Amino acid sequence: MTFRSTLMATTAAVFTVLGGAAFADAHATHPVTGEILAADQTFTYRTLDESPSIDPGVVEDSDGGDIVRDLFEGLMNQDADGNIVPGVAESYEVSDDLLTYTFTLRDAKWSNGDPVLASDFVYAWRRAASPELASPYSWFLELMAVENVSEVIAGDMPTDALGISAPDDHTVVVKITQPLPYFPQMLTHYTTFPVPEKVVEELGAEWTKPGNMVSNGAYVLTEHVPQEKLVRERNPMYWDNENTIIEKVTSLVINDEDTALTRYLAGELDRTDIPAGQFPALQAEYPEDVMSVPNACSYYYTINLTDTTNPALLDVNVREALSLAVDRDIIVHNVLAGGQKPAYTFTHWATAGFETPETPMVSMTQAERNEKAVELMEAAGYGSDNPLSLELIYNSSSAHESIAVAVSQMWKQTLGVETTLGNEEWQVFLETRGNQDYQIARGAWCADYNEASTFLDLMQSESGYNDAKYVNAEYDALMAEAKTSDNPQVQYTAAEQLIAQDVPIIPIYHYAADKMLRHNVKGWPYNNFQQNWYARDLYIVAD
Amino acid sequence: MFSFVVRRLMVAVPTLLILVILSFVLMYAAPGGPFNSERPLPPEVLANIQAKYGLDQPFWKRITDYIWGVVAHFDFGPSFKFKDRSVNDIIAQGFPVTLTYGFWSFVLATVVGVTLGTAAAIKQNSWLDYLAVGFSVGAQVLPNFVMAPILLLVFTLWLGWLPGGGWNGGEWPYLIMPVIALSTSYMASIARIMRSSMLEVLNTNFIRTAQAKGIPMRRVILRHAMKPAILPLLSYLGPAFVGMITGSVVIDAFFSTGGIGTFFVNSAFSRDYSVMMGITILVGTLTILFNLVVDILYAWIDPKIRY
Numbered sequence: 001m002t003f004r005s006t007l008m009a010t011t012a013a014v015f016t017v018l019g020g021a022a023f024a025d026a027h028a029t030h031p032v033t034g035e036i037l038a039a040d041q042t043f044t045y046r047t048l049d050e051s052p053s054i055d056p057g058v059v060e061d062s063d064g065g066d067i068v069r070d071l072f073e074g075l076m077n078q079d080a081d082g083n084i085v086p087g088v089a090e091s092y093e094v095s096d097d098l099l100t101y102t103f104t105l106r107d108a109k110w111s112n113g114d115p116v117l118a119s120d121f122v123y124a125w126r127r128a129a130s131p132e133l134a135s136p137y138s139w140f141l142e143l144m145a146v147e148n149v150s151e152v153i154a155g156d157m158p159t160d161a162l163g164i165s166a167p168d169d170h171t172v173v174v175k176i177t178q179p180l181p182y183f184p185q186m187l188t189h190y191t192t193f194p195v196p197e198k199v200v201e202e203l204g205a206e207w208t209k210p211g212n213m214v215s216n217g218a219y220v221l222t223e224h225v226p227q228e229k230l231v232r233e234r235n236p237m238y239w240d241n242e243n244t245i246i247e248k249v250t251s252l253v254i255n256d257e258d259t260a261l262t263r264y265l266a267g268e269l270d271r272t273d274i275p276a277g278q279f280p281a282l283q284a285e286y287p288e289d290v291m292s293v294p295n296a297c298s299y300y301y302t303i304n305l306t307d308t309t310n311p312a313l314l315d316v317n318v319r320e321a322l323s324l325a326v327d328r329d330i331i332v333h334n335v336l337a338g339g340q341k342p343a344y345t346f347t348h349w350a351t352a353g354f355e356t357p358e359t360p361m362v363s364m365t366q367a368e369r370n371e372k373a374v375e376l377m378e379a380a381g382y383g384s385d386n387p388l389s390l391e392l393i394y395n396s397s398s399a400h401e402s403i404a405v406a407v408s409q410m411w412k413q414t415l416g417v418e419t420t421l422g423n424e425e426w427q428v429f430l431e432t433r434g435n436q437d438y439q440i441a442r443g444a445w446c447a448d449y450n451e452a453s454t455f456l457d458l459m460q461s462e463s464g465y466n467d468a469k470y471v472n473a474e475y476d477a478l479m480a481e482a483k484t485s486d487n488p489q490v491q492y493t494a495a496e497q498l499i500a501q502d503v504p505i506i507p508i509y510h511y512a513a514d515k516m517l518r519h520n521v522k523g524w525p526y527n528n529f530q531q532n533w534y535a536r537d538l539y540i541v542a543d
Numbered sequence: 544m545f546s547f548v549v550r551r552l553m554v555a556v557p558t559l560l561i562l563v564i565l566s567f568v569l570m571y572a573a574p575g576g577p578f579n580s581e582r583p584l585p586p587e588v589l590a591n592i593q594a595k596y597g598l599d600q601p602f603w604k605r606i607t608d609y610i611w612g613v614v615a616h617f618d619f620g621p622s623f624k625f626k627d628r629s630v631n632d633i634i635a636q637g638f639p640v641t642l643t644y645g646f647w648s649f650v651l652a653t654v655v656g657v658t659l660g661t662a663a664a665i666k667q668n669s670w671l672d673y674l675a676v677g678f679s680v681g682a683q684v685l686p687n688f689v690m691a692p693i694l695l696l697v698f699t700l701w702l703g704w705l706p707g708g709g710w711n712g713g714e715w716p717y718l719i720m721p722v723i724a725l726s727t728s729y730m731a732s733i734a735r736i737m738r739s740s741m742l743e744v745l746n747t748n749f750i751r752t753a754q755a756k757g758i759p760m761r762r763v764i765l766r767h768a769m770k771p772a773i774l775p776l777l778s779y780l781g782p783a784f785v786g787m788i789t790g791s792v793v794i795d796a797f798f799s800t801g802g803i804g805t806f807f808v809n810s811a812f813s814r815d816y817s818v819m820m821g822i823t824i825l826v827g828t829l830t831i832l833f834n835l836v837v838d839i840l841y842a843w844i845d846p847k848i849r850y
Contacts, residue, residue, distance in 0.1 A: 049809070053626040134595035136578065136626075139585050154587040208627045226628065226636060228710050228801035254708060255796035255805060259695060263707035266700045427575025427814055434583060444581065464583050 030245070030522075030539055037245065038520065038540040044250040045271035046260040050227045055208050056193040057128040060136045062446075063251070065190050070232050070249060070535045071215040072193040075103050075121070075172065076184055078532050080525040082352065082450055084184050088116055088194065088216070089172070098179035103172040109237040110196050111220045118166030120194040126152075126159035127200070128191055140191040143448060144183065147175040179484050182451040188532065189449065218244050218536035227253050232535075245539035264516050270540075271521070274514040276399050279338040288519035292339030294350035295513035296447035296530045298455060299343070301392070301407070301440050301506040302433070302468045310439045312388050317380040319503035322440075324373035325414040326407055327366050331509060335402050338514040343507035345496045346445075347455040350510070350529050354452040357493040359500035370414045377415050384416050393422040394442035395429040403508065404442070433467050443467060443505065450529050452492045453482060459499060470504035544842065548835070555831045560610075562827045563820070567606050570816055577623035577814040596623055609820070619821035624813050630821035633806055638825070641795075641802035643713050645788035648726035652787075653780065656730045657773075660737025664745060664772075665764065675734060682731035691724045691797035708799040721798045725791055729783055736776050744772040770844050777844070781837035785829045789822075 028037045051064030059068050075089035089103040108116040128135050129152045141149045147163025163175035176183060186192070196214045200207050207213060213221045218241065219232035231250045235241065252268075254260040257275045264272040274282055274290070283290045303313050303322075312318050328342030344362045347354050356362075361369060382388045392408060394400040401423060408419035424432060433441045445465070447454040457463060460479055461471040475498050482491035499505065513531050517524060523538040525531070578584060578592050593599045597608065612618045619630035663675035698720060699707035711717050744750060745768060753763045795805040803822055810818035842848045 050625065052624050055627060058626045131591040131594070134588075134591035136584060136588065136592060138591070139588050142585065150587060153585075153591065155591075205627060225710070225801055226625070226633070227795070227805060228799055252709065252799060253801075254799050256692075258692060259708065259797050259799075262692070262695050262700050266703065266707055268699075268707050426812060427573070427579055430579045430581070430583075431574045434579075464585060 030541075031243070033522075035522065035539075036542045038542045041245055041247040041540055042250065043246050043248070043270050043521065043535060043538055043540070044252065044268070046254045046264070046269050046273065047251045048253075048257070048273070049255065050253050053208070054221070054224075054230070056190050056195055057124060057133055058135050058137065059190050066533065067230060067232070067251065068190040068193065069532065070217055070219040071213070071221055072190070072195075072217045073108070073238075074187055074190070074193040075105075076187040077534065078188050078525070078528060078530075080523070080528060080537065082525070082528040082530060082532070084188060087188075088121075089187075092184065099176055101174045101176070101183065103174070105170045105172065106239060108216055108239045110214050110216050111235050111237050112196075112199075112214045113237060114196070114198070114214075115169070116194060116216050117169045118172045119169070120197055121172050121192075122164050122166045123197040123200075124193065124195040125164045126162050127195065129153050129162055130159050131155045135191070137191045140186075140189060140448070144186050144192075145176045145178050145180060147177055181483075181488065182449055182453070185451065186449050218534070219249060229253065238536075240536070244536040246535050249535045261516070270518040272516050274338065274516060277337065279514050282516065286516065289516050290514075291517050291524070291526065292512045292514050293526050293531065294341075294348065294529060295511040296348055296351070296450070297444055297511040298346055298348050299403075299442075299444050299508045299511065300346065301508065302443040303440050303504055303506070304436050304438050304468065305471075305504055306436045306469045308436050310390060312380070312382070313390075313439060315380045316502060317376040318382070318388065319506075321373040321376040321380070321415060322411060322417070323503050323506040324361060324364075324369040324376070325410050326506060326508065327410055328509060329366065330410075331403055331406055335406050336399075336509065339512035340509045341512070343510045344500070346459070346499055346505060346507050347452045347492065347496065348447065348510045348529075351447065351452050351455070352450040352529060353489065354492060355489060357496045359497060361500065373414055377417075382415070382417075387416045387418055389418045389420070391420045391422060391439045392441070393424060393429065393432065393438050395426045396423045400442055407508075436467070436469060440506075441467065444511075446511075447530060452488070453479065456482075456492060456495050459495075459504060468504035470502065472498060472502060474498065544839075548839070551835050551838070555835075558831060559824070559827055563610060563613075563824060564606065566820060566823045567609065570814075570819060571602065571605075573814065575814050577816060579814075596621065613824070619824075620817040622815055622818050624810070624815040624818070630817045633818060634803060634821055634825060637801060637803035637806055640710055640713065640800055641804060642788050644718060644721045644725060644794065644800060644802070645784075647718060647722045648729065649784050649787050651722060652726040652729040652733055652783075655726075656733025657737050657776070659730075660734040661741050661764065661769075661772075663734070663738045664741035665760070667742060672738075675738065679731035679734045679738075682727040683735075685727065686793075687724045687728060687791065688793045688797070690727060691720070691793060694720045694724055695797070708797070710800045717798075717800075721794045721800055724797070725787060725794050729787065732779065732783075733776065736779055737772065740775045741768065741772040744768045747771075774841065774845055777837050777840055781833045782830065785826065785833050789826045789829060 029035060030037060047063040051059065051061050051067065053059050054064055054067050056068050056072050059065060073087045075087050076084045077087040079085045088105050088108050090106045092101055092103045094101055105118055110116055125141065127133055129138050129141050129149055131153065138153050148157050148161045151157040152159055152162050165173050167173060194216060199214045203212050210221045210224050215221065218235055218238045220235045222233045223231035229250055229252050231248065233248045234244055238244065254263065257273050260269065260272040261275060263269050303319055305314065332340045332342050341349060344359055345356055349356050377383065392404055394404050404421050408421060411417040411419055432438055445455060445458055457479060458465045459470050460466065460476050475495055478491045478495045482488040485491055520541050520543055521538060522541055525533050525537065578589060597605055609620065612620060621629050622633060625633065659675045663672040666672055695707055698705040705716050705719055709717055750763060750768055753767050789803065792804040792808040794800060795802045806818055807822045
């Protein structure tokens with residue numbers, strides 16, 4: 001390069017930088033996309049209710065999880081597609097037996113300037129498992145199969161027996177008791193996030209209050225009025241602060257979803273939920289604001305298979321007939337009308353790495369299904385001269401009621417089945433269903449992590465969540481095999497086929513998350529199956 | 544009078560105790576529990592939580608510990624649902640909010656209701672009367688859960704004058720809609736009660752005498768008719784005041800005020816035993832207290848009443 005060209009290049013660079021800086025003052029642009037950013041980078045959204053806790057070790061609801069993900073950062077994060085990307089851990093290694101994970105931490109800081117140490121993770125995990133904290137989410141560490149976790153929770157071993165250690169300030173070693181292909185994925189869950197040992201020990205339960213809380217995420221807690229609002233603002237100590245754009249995030253507790261929608265339309269909110277049934281109208285009026293993305297939950301009816309049930313339900317023909325006669329398309333398109341999808345498998349269709357298997361029912365038309373259902377009912381000895389009577393229970397909610405009414409009509413019209421509907425208050429319902437004091441009951445399950453076993457583990461004989469009390473040794477063997485399989489899809493397909501064949505549950509639909517999201521809010525992780533969003537990935541463009 | 548107050552206060556103690564015991568028993572008799580969810584907890588996790596909140600203790604110990612905690616330490620225990628907070632925290636934060644909007648609703652409802660009722664009675668069967676009666680019937684049949692969304696629609700969405708919710712430490716723009724929504728139905732009842740009792744009083748002999756003596760109507764009403772006419776209203780105002788200052792789940796839910804109304808109702812649904820008990824005791828105490836206040840006011844207003 002000649003002197004002249006160097007000079008010109010330098011001059012050009014200086015002008016570019018100066019011009020860019022001057023321009024940035026007036027209209028900052030997004031560093032990657034170049035979009036012009038709005039001057040006010042505040043994101044305000046609605047939550048249904050106050051979260052029971054914002055302590056990472058204790059938090060138990062998804063709204064609380066959204067808050068905690070902004071305030072704290074674990075070993076791993078998720079990107080916009082739900083893939084894992086480094087968080088506090090820069091990298092990790094797995095031992096050959098897949099049972100020991102070694103994480104190398106970056107130079108991250110707490111919001112008070114202290115370094116985030118490996119020992120903070122060790123402390124946080126031990127604390128989450130400790131009987132003293134009695135965290136309702138300590139079971140997540142059991143799900144992760146951390147060494148000795150059940151014994152620690154039960155109080156049979158001291159907390160330092162837990163399979164996590166810190167050989168030095170930048171290294172965390174975790175030992176697990178069975179290989180879990182999705183283990184790194186689970187580290188994006190809030191129960192595994194670090195907490196500042198010094199602060200928690202000094203302040204006790206008071207440490208989560210604004211002013212007291214020290215955190216290591218992209219934001220710090222600045223205001224919290226329970227049942228009203230929670231405000232978090234940018235954390236200058238965050239290691240990736242320079243790439244954070246949103247300055248302030250406010251969550252407002254608004255119990256009533258219609259009120260929330262009114263306030264959204266009045267411009268007070270950037271994001272809110274769409275009340276049931278309003279999706280089509282809102283989509284027509286505000287096409288740029290309405291979003292509907294898969295939401296990691298499945299809706300189903302569970303059938304009691306114990307001796308307290310209606311004896312007719314012990315006949316697999318009856319169960320299959322009932323499942324076939326449910327016209328999922330009507331439920332999804334006419335009753336719910338919010339982007340949900342008909343379910344013929346338990347596992348949500350959008351689960352990572354899961355291909356929905358071809359069960360016989362999927363390829364049939366509804367007319368063919370109804371025809372087969374009638375045949376099966378006749379084979380079981382039920383028909384117009386001998387109609388079957390059933391009881392179906394659900395927890396009190398207009399949405400559950402609409403679905404139950406629709407399903408009972410389908411059963412009545414196609415099979416002549418008389419269904420008595422019963423709704424119960426939530427707590428009463430849980431007890432009734434948990435005690436197998438029902439015939440058919442509503443159920444729903446949401447993914448804890450983005451992998452099919454989060455759904456399919458539920459139907460194992462010993463699972464505490466298996467309300468149908470479905471017992472099938474073949475199924476259990478498949479699920480055990482899947483844990484070490486190179487391609488667990490094979491086992492998952494077989495497991496779904498077993499469910500389709502034995503019908504302990506009737507899958508009805510797979511959830512969608514229907515939201516209003518202001519059109520100038522960008523960076524939303526639409527493809528993140530669990531809808532785990534991080535405010536630091538969002539930005540607001542100028543209108 | 545003094546001995547009456549002392550006597551009433553002494554009766555209040557066993558009344559409250561019975562309230563506490565009854566609520567406690569009913570609460571634990573209800574199916575379900577605070578730690579049940581769609582996803583049942585593993586037994587070892589549940590055992591830890593139950594130990595932490597004393598639910599592994601026998602029933603008699605739970606109730607005696609609870610009452611001792613309240614009486615000796617004024618400690619209503621930890622919330623079972625809000626893991627970072629105690630019942631004292633929740634009441635300390637929520638009650639002032641409820642008290643503020645409840646107090647202003649009471650003032651508005653009473654002032655407007657009494658004025659309207661009195662005016663209607665004086666001008667019976669006039670357009671004013673019909674207007675007042677029409678308004679109270681309208682306000683009565685328009686419950687606050689209908690009123691609240693209408694207010695929001697008009698003042699927040701269409702006119703853009705008022706914020707759609709929140710509390711912000713009780714700044715007045717945040718106060719207006721909750722106060723209107725909460726006070727209208729009370730206002731209607733007050734107007735109706737006031738109108739009928741005023742009509743009754745105006746037809747009595749001593750008012751006729753006063754009018755016959757040529758005392759101006761204004762003076763007759765304020766000096767002679769008001770006191771006796773307000774008596775039937777008083778027994779309504781006591782419980783109404785408690786009702787307003789202990790909150791309304793509708794107001795809290797629609798306007799996100801953060802008052803104790805939502806806590807009360809949600810605690811029943813989520814079986815948050817300690818929050819439910821704490822607010823029950825608060826409401827019970829206030830009810831007893833204000834009934835006593837009403838009784839004292841009665842004696843003060845009506846010389847015929849002696850304790």
